[in-house]
Amino acid sequence: MPRNDDHGVTPQGEDFSAWYNELVTKAQLVDRGPARGTMVIRPYGYRVWELLQSELDTRIKDTGHDNAYFPLLIPESYLRREAEHVEGFAPELAVVTHAGGKELEEPLVIRPTSETVIGEMMSRWISSHRDLPLLLNQWANIVRWELRPRMFLRTTEFLWQEGHTAHADEAEALAETMLALDLYTQVARDVAALAVVPGEKTPGERFAGAAQTFTIEAMMRDGRALQAGTTHYMATNFARAFGIQYTSEAGQLEYCHTTSWGMSTRMIGAIIMAHGDDKGLVLPPNLAPYQVVVVPIGRGEQFDSVLAASRALAADLKQAGIRVHVDERTQLSPGFKFNDWELRGAPIRIELGPRDLDAGTAVVAQRLGMAGKSTLAIADLAATLPGMLADYQDYLLRRAATFRDEHTAVVDDWAEFVSAVSTGWALALHCGAAACEDDIKAETAATPRCIPLDGPPETGRCIRCDADSAYGKRVIFGRAY
Amino acid sequence: MPRNDDHGVTPQGEDFSAWYNELVTKAQLVDRGPARGTMVIRPYGYRVWELLQSELDTRIKDTGHDNAYFPLLIPESYLRREAEHVEGFAPELAVVTHAGGKELEEPLVIRPTSETVIGEMMSRWISSHRDLPLLLNQWANIVRWELRPRMFLRTTEFLWQEGHTAHADEAEALAETMLALDLYTQVARDVAALAVVPGEKTPGERFAGAAQTFTIEAMMRDGRALQAGTTHYMATNFARAFGIQYTSEAGQLEYCHTTSWGMSTRMIGAIIMAHGDDKGLVLPPNLAPYQVVVVPIGRGEQFDSVLAASRALAADLKQAGIRVHVDERTQLSPGFKFNDWELRGAPIRIELGPRDLDAGTAVVAQRLGMAGKSTLAIADLAATLPGMLADYQDYLLRRAATFRDEHTAVVDDWAEFVSAVSTGWALALHCGAAACEDDIKAETAATPRCIPLDGPPETGRCIRCDADSAYGKRVIFGRAY
Numbered sequence A, B: 001m002p003r004n005d006d007h008g009v010t011p012q013g014e015d016f017s018a019w020y021n022e023l024v025t026k027a028q029l030v031d032r033g034p035a036r037g038t039m040v041i042r043p044y045g046y047r048v049w050e051l052l053q054s055e056l057d058t059r060i061k062d063t064g065h066d067n068a069y070f071p072l073l074i075p076e077s078y079l080r081r082e083a084e085h086v087e088g089f090a091p092e093l094a095v096v097t098h099a100g101g102k103e104l105e106e107p108l109v110i111r112p113t114s115e116t117v118i119g120e121m122m123s124r125w126i127s128s129h130r131d132l133p134l135l136l137n138q139w140a141n142i143v144r145w146e147l148r149p150r151m152f153l154r155t156t157e158f159l160w161q162e163g164h165t166a167h168a169d170e171a172e173a174l175a176e177t178m179l180a181l182d183l184y185t186q187v188a189r190d191v192a193a194l195a196v197v198p199g200e201k202t203p204g205e206r207f208a209g210a211a212q213t214f215t216i217e218a219m220m221r222d223g224r225a226l227q228a229g230t231t232h233y234m235a236t237n238f239a240r241a242f243g244i245q246y247t248s249e250a251g252q253l254e255y256c257h258t259t260s261w262g263m264s265t266r267m268i269g270a271i272i273m274a275h276g277d278d279k280g281l282v283l284p285p286n287l288a289p290y291q292v293v294v295v296p297i298g299r300g301e302q303f304d305s306v307l308a309a310s311r312a313l314a315a316d317l318k319q320a321g322i323r324v325h326v327d328e329r330t331q332l333s334p335g336f337k338f339n340d341w342e343l344r345g346a347p348i349r350i351e352l353g354p355r356d357l358d359a360g361t362a363v364v365a366q367r368l369g370m371a372g373k374s375t376l377a378i379a380d381l382a383a384t385l386p387g388m389l390a391d392y393q394d395y396l397l398r399r400a401a402t403f404r405d406e407h408t409a410v411v412d413d414w415a416e417f418v419s420a421v422s423t424g425w426a427l428a429l430h431c432g433a434a435a436c437e438d439d440i441k442a443e444t445a446a447t448p449r450c451i452p453l454d455g456p457p458e459t460g461r462c463i464r465c466d467a468d469s470a471y472g473k474r475v476i477f478g479r480a481y
Helices: A016-026 A043-062 A083-092 A115-125 A170-191 A237-242 A266-275 A300-319 A334-343 A354-359 A378-406 A414-423 A434-444 B016-026 B043-062 B083-092 B115-125 B170-191 B237-242 B266-275 B300-319 B334-343 B354-359 B378-406 B414-423 B434-444
Strands: A030-032 A039-041 A073-075 A094-099 A102-110 A134-143 A157-167 A197-200 A212-219 A225-233 A245-247 A253-255 A257-264 A292-296 A324-326 A348-352 A361-366 A373-377 A408-410 A425-428 A447-452 A475-478 B030-032 B039-041 B073-075 B094-099 B102-110 B134-143 B157-167 B197-200 B212-219 B225-233 B245-247 B253-255 B257-264 B292-296 B324-326 B348-352 B361-366 B373-377 B408-410 B425-428 B447-452 B475-478
Touching (some): A016 A266, A030 B115, A039 A157, A043 A157, A043 A170, A102 B094, A115 A237, A115 A257, A115 B030, A170 A212, A170 A257, A212 A266, A212 A475, A237 A257, A292 A300, A300 A324, A300 A348, A300 A378, A334 A348, A348 A354, A354 A361, A361 A378, A378 A408, A414 A425, A414 A434, A414 A475, B016 B266, B170 B225, B170 B257, B212 B378, B237 B257, B257 B266, B266 B378, B292 B334, B300 B348, B300 B378, B334 B348, B373 B378, B408 B414, B434 B447
Parallel strands (some): A408 A425
Antiparallel strands (some): A030 A039, A073 A102, A094 B094, A197 A212, A197 A447, A348 A361, A361 A373, B073 B102, B134 B157, B157 B257, B197 B212, B197 B447, B225 B257, B348 B361, B447 B475
16 A cells, blocks of 8 residues: 655565555656656666666776667568567567658568667678677667566666677687676676576577577565576577678688677666665665765754755765765755655765764764664764775675575475475476476466576476476576566 | 778768768768668767767766656657647657557657657656756657768767756746857867857747757868757747646746757767868867777787787876777788778877887877877877877867868858858848748758857848848858758
């Protein structure tokens, strides 16, 4: 049941889905767009995306990839060139049939992903082994028509980056696929504080047209999994469809091996659901628009001097590299502001009143965990807070890892499996048959999330059908977003 | 006539248009996309855009604007709410009629600009004077169906930023319109080295739905004008169409005054045509992907030591904040590489051979003007080059300003006007009548580019029809891109 005041959200334990839907709006991260299933990303939400973008973009460039930009509109016939690809994406396409006041001779689809148009361009740009590897990335908007839209998680339009690379052989292309997965793992763990598990998708969960798909899976606080980034090894599937060929050093004409990989605004949904609580958002300092919010307290002339001191403190903290905001709104009470910044997930709040000012101290309150409130010397804050923020960032990752481990069970029994996937993940042996995956999904709503890269070797009987297990290790099963 | 070798382009004097079209492709800035009129922005071109973006984004944020993101797809009915707006954009719309395998109940247009959808959201977010001003910006792709597409200048899809703001009254909104114009002027002059003239558009050249439109106009090396950024004061036109209202301090319900302003990938076309020459691109250092390119010269073992020294030099220069690239391609001759980097507009080329290395010196060649080639001590380069790049940047702006002034004539006679607009700009008095503007355009292909902000007061007779002049000052006329 929705709460009446501005800050209340339905408790997670009561209705996790309602909690999420109310929170994304009340924290001013997003709003509904006018067209069905679209979202408006408001400044507070967009800043989180910009910070994430910047962290990922730096890593993408540092590993030798160049940004480029490819067209939004793709001839419909391009998608049909790769049979599995069109089958996977056809139901989700938005189609432009008219433009410039006329009906188009060939309809154009809005990119649901860009393998086809980039494949076409790669075929023009690559001719020799000297042109390889070709390492490209683009930041772009994507349209996929969603039946059950949900802010950040499934919207008809979303933002992402998509890496697309071409290589001389399978080994290089697979190494690239793993490199990209490692970039995603770094960003998810070190920036978003998500305790992700990198692994491979089972054949039934692969990207349409890929030979192998890898993923990082994060656990949300309702125990569900969220796929936070995927990388795909395409073998020569797209190279054959689009004629991406090169002449080898030996003078032979060969097909390239290609990859693609994407991380999207979905990550913001993951951050909300992996860290948030009944008070609202919990943002990791590395992605918080404001890492520290200063709330000046007082009336009349006292307020003026507290405000001046707050601004001076903010200037100090900014100098120390901290993203800081002074909440100068005069029509709102301090208590309202405290709740507001808890709802919006600011990692640290500083309360500064007349008595604090006289004593040269301020009250420092962390959004979550550890120390709670403490009184610190104002003069020390610029030196102290960066370490406090770093500790808070580490704390969120440890907390997420602990939560994930406490909600993951190694199971060899069907009843245990059913119980495990109702509250978290099950690590189980599986036969690898698509029909058996479907059966498990029909019974429990759980799907194979990934075969963890670092899972120890193990074989035995399938958790569901008792056939020989596949993959040589356990698979993570869970319900997923 | 196109040249056969890799680097040659048709001379500007022979066919400026052919020069441009060949250059954008040969310099690997862009390629044609598969759908009509679309462009692929290749890494070298996209890097120019990223550098420009970064400079503009910083200025936009520093002046209190927040980035956000609004949907690509807009209900067709939204555009019809502002009569002039829909009239202006209807012929250029791309329309999505089918999505998710079904025909849509209401067609969606791909944004040709976002006043409508942002207006709708503003009406939801603004209720009190405390919510004002609302200062938003988005970086986005735009689709406008173009009959005669041209890379960067007119493509069916392009990239831009669009600022959208709402204010309590006309004075504040007009101040914002001028602030944005000033940001554009700064970026154009200080970053892109364009000698732009800021001014107001005549009523006939206004944005569809605006009360006033301002522009910065740059002169290309064929004497034509290019509009490099525009800002619009909307009065309450969009506020009335979308119900953007606030309660004033006095408790009255009032309409907001809104603005919008945009700068796009068109700027890259301006940079190419304002600075380039018969050898190719001339990039301003502030936007050059590589400010310095090092070409190692030599064979066998000698090449190895030259290459090692080149890499060490590049590391030094990078440390000094310079964007540097070592051209390590082994299959190409130094002469080919020199031509290649001239074609691609790198401001400074460093040639490093075995004898240079023995002498501890390198040959430093500037792409354009001033010093030509000089021999400098390698050890001094990290200290010397930043100043040399800054001088080169200044030189480009001075050169552009001189060129503009030499190709601008103050005219009071029709024959002089016709002559002036055939090679550049005419500063003339005009009656302000739309029919007279049309007549001038039909006779000379010239249009009023702007009424310069800093033009001295002057009145008299219209250059064409002899009626009383309008605006109280001279108008710039020219043929335009």
